[in-house]
Amino acid sequence: MADVSAEARIEASTEKVWAKLSDFSVYGEWSATHTGFPKGAPASLEQGGTFEENMKLMGFPAEVVWTVTELEPGRALTIKGKGPMGVNVGTRYSLAPDGDATTVRIDGEFTGAAVSLMAGKLKDSAGAALQESLRKLAALVA
Template sequence: MVKRILLVVVALLVAVPAGLYTWTRIAPHQVRAEVEIDASPERVWQVLTDFGAYPQWNPFIVSAVGEARVGAVLTNRLSDEGSVTTFTPTVLAATPGRELRWIGRFGVPGIVDGEHYFRIEDLGGGRSRLTQGETFTGALVPLAGGALDVADNFAAMNTALKARAEKMP
């Protein structure tokens, strides 16, 4: 009887996280915000990838250290409602004037993974659209609740980036 109980407990300890992980691969949690900017894609890229200037204008990613190149590891500090969190994502894509994308993980892969992206679209006439988003997957994502609802933070960063890009000469 004890062996059966232990077997059931072990099975649950394996099955529940595996099920949650599988669920988020099928139906990930996605967040996004976009803004139109009166600046060229090249200017938007310049502001986005000037990590050293983030403390001057960025209300969400208050500090970023590293390079916008594939394989680089960044050290980002996020501000959310007065609390600051540091994480070290790996850059997956860095196409000047078009896309910056990285993946960050909470602990080991598969617990909470966030693939964050910035996409820049050329609207013509010196205008751009910036879309910032993140796709969250992992075993604990369904249990995270509102902690992953960061669209307001994305919108605040997009608005600040817009203001900075539009005032540059």
């Protein structure tokens, strides 16, 4: 298992941050691991909805089939996915008002037999990608 997280204070309202975070037409502009949606970007988010995403992590491409497992508009989004080599992935985005700004936290989890072989490098790579994603999201909503 490999767990990673990153948090940033973004100088924008929770509503503005959520609007960009949940808009898949701009997802590639801020998500550092995203390379495409092989079947097109999801039109909207809904509990239990699924979508496929092409990603790149640690220099390796991967296709993940995601399911939305938690959706609280303006507050939280959790997606769980299945990737190659039996790797299971979970990502949770949480937003909290912080005065005129928003604190955004991303938590990621990787499980599966293949993860134990590369947990250290995976944590480093995924952690850096989360930090970069938060920087890009902040720039996008500014």
